[in-house]
């Protein structure tokens with residue numbers, strides 16, 4: 001027989017448990033471009049290990065749903081530069097168009113997070129002026145420096161630089177929804193404020209998106225440091241952290257520019273859960 005106090009506690013516990021039930025988290029890959037041709041990869045490894053390699057990289061962005069809340073991770077190239085030989089990416093379809101197919105308008109995106117300030121990750125951010133921008137502080141400092149540093153382009157961030165749009169910068173990790181389910185991870189070296197993303201899915205398990213810590217599988221395995229990275233030592237430290245964390249949490253690692261890794265997630269518009 002339950003004593004009255006035990007019964008009362010059990011009754012109290014039930015609604016609290018329901019409130020604490022974790023929000024359903026899902027992850028969908030969005031197309032953010034493909035290389036116009038196989039690129040020579042020499043510059044992606046400053047030891048010469050990739051001197052004879054060529055590869056057609058892809059661009060990947062991701063929608064993370066957390067209950068009714070949303071994070072867009074990376075934003076691809078500016079559609080106006082599609083096919084530009086300097087950029088080397090073709091964009092077949094904009095993010096706004098892909099999100100529309102999923103029943104979402106730009107105003108439905110709560111957070112736009114970018115792994116770093118390079119053109120192939122920030123080109124469509126300005127299509128989401130109502131969203132809160134999440135970006136590493138060191139990258140924001142480079143974008144807003146006079147003159148801008150690292151080939152960053154302030155025009156890609158006009159809503160946040162001159163339009164008063166909401167944003168948050170951070171120096172370490174950033175727990176996006178406050179329950180550790182989606183965490184932006186400090187992985188500096190490619191740029192000063194470069195970040196990766198950890199997404200904990202109930203079914204698939206943890207997934208870690210590299211940002212541009214590595215651009216293709218061989219470079220991830222041999223820890224190649226691109227000649228154009230801002231800090232070699234930071235890059236190697238980030239490889240160390242990323243790989244240890246992936247092992248410790250048992251994460252599936254997805255290299256965002258690696259064509260072979262596209263198939264690690266369900267094909268758009270399906271979501272990993």
Ligand SMILES: [Zn+2]
Nearest residue numbers: 118120121212
């Ligand atoms: Zn990139």
